[in-house]
Amino acid sequence: xxxxxxxxxxxxxxxxxxxxxxxxxxxxxxxxxxxxxxxxxxxxxxxxxxxxxxxxxxxxxxxxxxxxxxxxxxxxxxxxxxxxxxxxxxxxxxxxxxxxxxxxxxxxxxxxxxxxxxxxxxxxxxxxxxxxxxxxxxxxxxxxxxxxxxxxxxxxxxxxxxxxxxxxxxxxxxxxxxx
Amino acid sequence: xxxxxxxxxxxxxxxxxxxxxxxxxxxxxxxxxxxxxxxxxxxxxxxxxxxxxxxxxxxxxxxxxxxxxxxxxxxxxxxxxxxxxxxxxxxxxxxxxxxxxxxxxxxxxxxxxxxxxxxxxxxxxxxxxxxxxxxxxxxxxxxxxxxxxxxxxxxxxxxxxxxxxxxxxxxxxxxxxxxxxxxxxxxxxxxxxxxxxxxxxxxxxxxxxxxxxxxxxxxxxxxxxxxxxxxxxxxxxxxxxxxxxxxxxxxxxxxxxxxxxxxxxxxxxxxxxxxxxxxxxxxxxxxxxxxxxxxxxxxxxxxxxxxxxxxxxxxxxxxxxxxxxxxxxxxxxxxxxxxxxxxxxxxxxxxxxxxxxxxxxxxxxxxxxxxxxxxxxxxxxxxxxxxxxxxxxxxxxxxxxxxxxxxxxxxxxxxxxxxxxxxxxxxxxxxxxx
Numbered sequence: 001x002x003x004x005x006x007x008x009x010x011x012x013x014x015x016x017x018x019x020x021x022x023x024x025x026x027x028x029x030x031x032x033x034x035x036x037x038x039x040x041x042x043x044x045x046x047x048x049x050x051x052x053x054x055x056x057x058x059x060x061x062x063x064x065x066x067x068x069x070x071x072x073x074x075x076x077x078x079x080x081x082x083x084x085x086x087x088x089x090x091x092x093x094x095x096x097x098x099x100x101x102x103x104x105x106x107x108x109x110x111x112x113x114x115x116x117x118x119x120x121x122x123x124x125x126x127x128x129x130x131x132x133x134x135x136x137x138x139x140x141x142x143x144x145x146x147x148x149x150x151x152x153x154x155x156x157x158x159x160x161x162x163x164x165x166x167x168x169x170x171x172x173x174x175x176x177x178x179x
Numbered sequence: 180x181x182x183x184x185x186x187x188x189x190x191x192x193x194x195x196x197x198x199x200x201x202x203x204x205x206x207x208x209x210x211x212x213x214x215x216x217x218x219x220x221x222x223x224x225x226x227x228x229x230x231x232x233x234x235x236x237x238x239x240x241x242x243x244x245x246x247x248x249x250x251x252x253x254x255x256x257x258x259x260x261x262x263x264x265x266x267x268x269x270x271x272x273x274x275x276x277x278x279x280x281x282x283x284x285x286x287x288x289x290x291x292x293x294x295x296x297x298x299x300x301x302x303x304x305x306x307x308x309x310x311x312x313x314x315x316x317x318x319x320x321x322x323x324x325x326x327x328x329x330x331x332x333x334x335x336x337x338x339x340x341x342x343x344x345x346x347x348x349x350x351x352x353x354x355x356x357x358x359x360x361x362x363x364x365x366x367x368x369x370x371x372x373x374x375x376x377x378x379x380x381x382x383x384x385x386x387x388x389x390x391x392x393x394x395x396x397x398x399x400x401x402x403x404x405x406x407x408x409x410x411x412x413x414x415x416x417x418x419x420x421x422x423x424x425x426x427x428x429x430x431x432x433x434x435x436x437x438x439x440x441x442x443x444x445x446x447x448x449x450x451x452x453x454x455x456x457x458x459x460x461x462x463x464x465x466x467x468x469x470x471x472x473x474x475x476x477x478x479x480x481x482x483x484x485x486x487x488x489x490x491x492x493x494x495x496x497x498x499x500x501x502x503x504x505x506x507x508x509x510x511x512x513x514x515x516x517x518x519x520x521x522x523x524x525x526x527x528x529x530x531x532x533x534x535x536x537x538x539x540x541x542x543x544x545x546x547x548x549x550x551x552x553x554x555x556x557x558x559x560x561x562x563x564x565x566x567x568x569x570x571x572x573x574x575x576x577x578x579x580x581x582x583x584x585x586x587x588x589x590x591x592x593x594x595x596x597x598x599x600x601x602x603x604x605x606x607x608x609x610x611x612x613x
Contacts, residue, residue, distance in 0.1 A: 016363070017362065017363060020308075021296065021308075024297070024300065025300060028300055028301060032301055065490065066487065066490075066491055069486050069487035069491075070487050072486070072487075073304075073485070073487060074305075074363070075304070075305040075325060075361065075363055075364050076363055077363050078362050078363040
């Protein structure tokens, strides 16, 4: 199964005012302009006046420019950054309830350990497991455990931040002067 | 000072300088109608909410001030959606106030309830559901600010009946209060100096330039500045449907309307141009036709206050985000600094060509028949010649609108009221509303 990672995807990190109805405005704009949201994660930032919406969208870059500009026209949108997948840190979390009869249970626990996940709930014939990591890792995990029988599965949609600059501060100030 | 939400709303409209509003009362908005009795604001009663919206649009287009309409909840709110959509397409500043069922009833499918802010989200620049009477002055100030600045457009304020009836402490927000509460709204008005310099350079190199003037000229009150630029450079001008009158048809450098219903010279000048200076125009499909074959040899300078218009249809060589009047003023200075018209290439072959097209392909129609049946074009010409030059002309949408645009002679800005949403109806009411 191919996740978003196999396609050319774009991550928009949208800082919005933390007000009622803002998500509807953002989501409505996407549908109105004919774009498909692949995943979406929303939560308040450290400053409770603002929320950050991380949107993953599969489009060519030219129409993306248009949707970004239209998005920026929304009064409640404060800032938009497009995060280059190669220059950003992406994480996602999955909760999955997997069928786990006595015979399979050991194997599943082992797999969860290999993926550095956690068992978060145990039933008579099922386990609920949690795994956080890069979306590609979540895809791989999902594929592997699918064979055991997934009862329910919920992914959070990815969140992302730009990778930190690794240049030494001194060098950066020099390049700043030149540029 | 203690006021009711309704009183605060009317007082806020007064503070914004509103003199006229258009509306139709009904249940949920009734409390707001009471304070109008004691207000200097003139309320014009309509027979249908759509009329209120369109009249407010006409008022806004002709006066340059935001038009105000007030209607009740539910079916009244849905009736005003068409004017909102029209104003959104035409970038007309409109402030619409709708009544809403009490906050306590919202979501219960109450009598005359509808999700007004949800329904109008895609046809307004912004909208608000008021949840506290204390917020009314701030929201009204924001509403007028957002409607009238940047790319103008319609906004809507939805006021629940219990909010109108509740009390608040009157206060009027300062500019600082206004800015602090709109962290995501900072329209760019001043053009980038480097881009303006680059535009002046392209103009100085061009042999077959055309100015493609759009409705943004009128929105930015830039007609005089445009005239200055044209007189300085001698560049001919086409005026889109929205910009008829923005540059006088009586001027020798006016080529008239381009596009699907445009005249031969206006269309062909754009097709053959080596430079299009798009000022407040948006490469609308009625102007460009097939985008891939539109003005194939032209470099593009595109000036618009809305960054999303730059590159939406045609990628500009020089994009300039800014208010048309401010950008053209700077452009005039940059052209002057470069030596003005004498420093520019000889464009007489281009002008000769344009004159030849005008002579060979004027707008024509078969004359009226002898049996007394008059041609619409003939009627428009007769009306034109027997009315003063500054007559305001209003049309609906359709063939009569195209004939009017083609055969009228617009000598002044803001004398033409017509829009491209495709709405055709009681716009004559607009003229009466003035």
